[in-house]
Amino acid sequence: MTQQIQIQNASLKFRIYRNRAPALKEAVIGMLTGKRDKDAVTEFDALKKINLTIRAGDRLGVIGLNGAGKSTMLKMIVGIYPPHQGRVLVQGKITPLIELGTGFDFELSGRENIYLNGALLGRSYQQMRQLEAKIIEFSELEEFIDLPIKYYSSGMHGRLAFSIGAIVEPEILLVDEIFATGDAHFVQKATDRMRHLFNSSGITLLVSHNLHQILDLCNRVIVMHKGEIVGDGPPEEMINYYVNDVAHLVKPAAAAAVAPPVEPQMLVK
16 A cells, blocks of 8 residues: 545634633633623634655655644644544554654553553554564663663663654654654664664654754655744755755855755754
8 A cells, every 4th residue: 555644624613711710600601691701711722734746755844933833733644633624534553753752651660661652552452572572672772671770870761762752663763853862872862763764764753953854864844833834846956945945044045054954963952
């Protein structure tokens, strides 16, 4: 099956609750009188009528200012946030590298968290049994794998989380701002693994503020602004558009400074 993602006229709203815990008296009076504080709940458009087709072979970079909707769109594709309008159609199995380590239980051992985190990523117990040894070997945590992770350093947490997320060969890879911390050896090892995943997956989506990474790794870029896609095209062209017209980071004559690719240093939070 050929991988493909289609987002058709998809919009997503979020609610903001001004008074999260109204007093019992206020709640009862509101119910009895039928009066409600209209300002207690407000809505805003996180994504607005997104139309996007991503085909096999696309290495799509997603760039934009903070709050532009980049990560929200990835979570909508995964299914964490279903659209309020429109639809998302996915052909292929998604491997999301988003907020690695979310769901870790700090009272459990590293080994137990492999299965817990694997389940949260949609993998079966049998699949995790087959991957367990590879995950432990890649993380280089053999001596500590049966220790509760509350005793792990932040670097050890990062190693385990990345190893769980990046061990499988993805059909569709979604990556959201994963940068490297820790010793140089594991940073390079993880960077090499990410390059392999980028090259072997049918489709890759990368959200990043590192424009050098985007230029180096992607063959197509979209620019998002205030919940909308405002640009879609070749990486260098879209980066220049983002820098000059959206972010206003540099003067037009200096936009070329963004272009030269550098070796990315990405991976684990």
